[in-house]
Amino acid sequence: MASDENPQPVVGDPVGQQLKRAREKIGLGVDDIARAQHLRPAIIQAIENSEHTRIDSELFLKGYVRAYASQVGLDPESLINDLDRELEPLRIEREKQHEANPLVDIERRRRQKRRIAKMLLLIVAIALAGFLAYRFILQNDVASTSTEAPDQASEIQPESDVAEADSPSGSDTQVTEDVVEPGAVEEPLAAPEIGSVSGDTVGGEPPELVAGEATVQEPAQEPAVEQPVPVVEEPEPLVENPEEPVAVANTARLQMTFTADCWVQVSDADGNRLVASLQRQGDRIDVSGDAPLRVVIGAVDAVGSVRFQGEPVDLGDFRVANNRTEFTLSL
Numbered sequence: 001m002a003s004d005e006n007p008q009p010v011v012g013d014p015v016g017q018q019l020k021r022a023r024e025k026i027g028l029g030v031d032d033i034a035r036a037q038h039l040r041p042a043i044i045q046a047i048e049n050s051e052h053t054r055i056d057s058e059l060f061l062k063g064y065v066r067a068y069a070s071q072v073g074l075d076p077e078s079l080i081n082d083l084d085r086e087l088e089p090l091r092i093e094r095e096k097q098h099e100a101n102p103l104v105d106i107e108r109r110r111r112q113k114r115r116i117a118k119m120l121l122l123i124v125a126i127a128l129a130g131f132l133a134y135r136f137i138l139q140n141d142v143a144s145t146s147t148e149a150p151d152q153a154s155e156i157q158p159e160s161d162v163a164e165a166d167s168p169s170g171s172d173t174q175v176t177e178d179v180v181e182p183g184a185v186e187e188p189l190a191a192p193e194i195g196s197v198s199g200d201t202v203g204g205e206p207p208e209l210v211a212g213e214a215t216v217q218e219p220a221q222e223p224a225v226e227q228p229v230p231v232v233e234e235p236e237p238l239v240e241n242p243e244e245p246v247a248v249a250n251t252a253r254l255q256m257t258f259t260a261d262c263w264v265q266v267s268d269a270d271g272n273r274l275v276a277s278l279q280r281q282g283d284r285i286d287v288s289g290d291a292p293l294r295v296v297i298g299a300v301d302a303v304g305s306v307r308f309q310g311e312p313v314d315l316g317d318f319r320v321a322n323n324r325t326e327f328t329l330s331l
Contacts, residue, residue: 014050014082014086015047015050015065015079015082015083015086016047016048016049016050017048017050018074018079018082019047019048019065019068019069019072019074019079020048022069022072022073022074023072025072026072026073028071028072030044030045030048033068033071033072036067036071037064037067037068037071037261038260038261038262038299038301038302038323039064039299039323040322040323042054042322043055043064043322044064044068047061047064047065047068050086052086052087052090053090056324056326057265057296058087058091059263059265059276060263060265060298061083061087062080062083063263063277063278063298064263065079065080065083066079066080067261067278111270250269250290250291250331251288251289251290251291252288252289252290252291252292252293252308252309252329252330252331253286253287253288253308253309253310254266254285254286254287254288254293254295254306254307254308254329255284255285255286255305255306255307255308256279256284256285256303256304256305256306256307257283257284257303257304257305258279258280258281258282258283258284258302258303258304259281259282259302259303259304260281260299260301260302261278261279261280261281261299261302262278262279262297262298262299262302262303263277263278263279263297263298263299264276264277264279264285264295264296264297264298265295265296266285266287266289266293266294266295266296267289267293267294268289268290268291268293268294269289269290269291269292269293270290272289274287274288274289274293275287279302281302291329291330291331292328292329292330292331293308293328293329294326294327294328295326295327295328295329296324296325296326297315297324297325297326298323298324299323299324300315300320300323300324300325301323303315308329309331313329
């Protein structure tokens, strides 16, 4: 029957009891399960007894349960859902302890300062770009104004020529034309009557001619003409574009190889998880992130090699407990 080949857990039982019942049904011991997962038997017993606090990471616990369930023929996803319900109170308790830790508050402030510094750097870069654009536009306006000034001076020059045409030399000609000559009078006045003289008027002096007084017009004053102000073009100032600040990279690279199944978790300086999975024999990881990198290895003897920034890392330099180690790599 299908139920004999794939035994289903009883609803409501703890995950550890379901795994233990399935293990005993197929005739496997705790040592068999531990040997297949490269774990200590104490870890398997902690899972079966629901002693979740004995396993440091919830991620590792789920990986162990998933592998255990596959080995004894249970549905891993169903057991993970049941495990999430069991771990909820433990999560709440750990969250309270985490918030009460003073180091958490220090780290939170440090991250906040990093975010503020990045925002300030971005604002300074935008302000610098705006300033350079403003200077460039202002220089173009000054250059166009300097180019238009000589054109305006050439337009004013013909007006001075017109003013020269109204000089006194021209007014002299006008005065000469306005002088009235005696011979030009059309109707001379008659001579006065003299009773004792007759016929002597021919040889006598001609009577005085009364004519209108010839008025000489004075030359008009020359209008004042404003001379154009010379425009001196100033050389454009040389603007050296300051170099923009360049962000200094703080990226580190980690490479690892594996000879057997092993859970690995790698986090960067901001707490982002770069790797969090179960690695198989022959697998290789190559990740990069902001230093320092925090590394957690679930099975030290399953790691083939570790290289940080191209240099080999000796796991013997770090503390190993229960075939598990946790360390930080900095530049």
